[in-house]
Amino acid sequence: MLKNEAVWRHLLVLTGEGKRRTTLGEISSALGLQTSTVQRALERPRQMGIIETGPFGLVCRDPERLLLYWATHRNFQDEVLGEFCTGLSTVQIEKNLPGGSR
Numbered sequence: 001m002l003k004n005e006a007v008w009r010h011l012l013v014l015t016g017e018g019k020r021r022t023t024l025g026e027i028s029s030a031l032g033l034q035t036s037t038v039q040r041a042l043e044r045p046r047q048m049g050i051i052e053t054g055p056f057g058l059v060c061r062d063p064e065r066l067l068l069y070w071a072t073h074r075n076f077q078d079e080v081l082g083e084f085c086t087g088l089s090t091v092q093i094e095k096n097l098p099g100g101s102r
Contacts, residue, residue, distance in 0.1 A: 007041035
């Protein structure tokens with residue numbers, strides 16, 4: 001995962017936990033990143049109005065838009081570990097998954 005993606009993910013996790021307000025310092029220490037890296041990762045979401053910064057830190061105003069923005073930048077091809085071909089149909093594969101009772 002790229003550093004920008006780690007920052008966006010961290011913000012989304014915080015928002016999911018009900019904590020919308022945080023600071024650059026908190027994010028950088030939680031992720032072990034430089035504050036300038038965190039600031040750069042939040043530059044475009046800030047311009048889009050997804051994140052708002054102020055004297056008391058930053059607030060994620062629209063987590064759904066942040067998730068969509070992140071999704072447009074993901075490159076899943078780099079994360080594919082392997083491709084496999086089976087003679088099974090999709091329904092059969094889903095039945096073989098743990099908890100798959102279709």
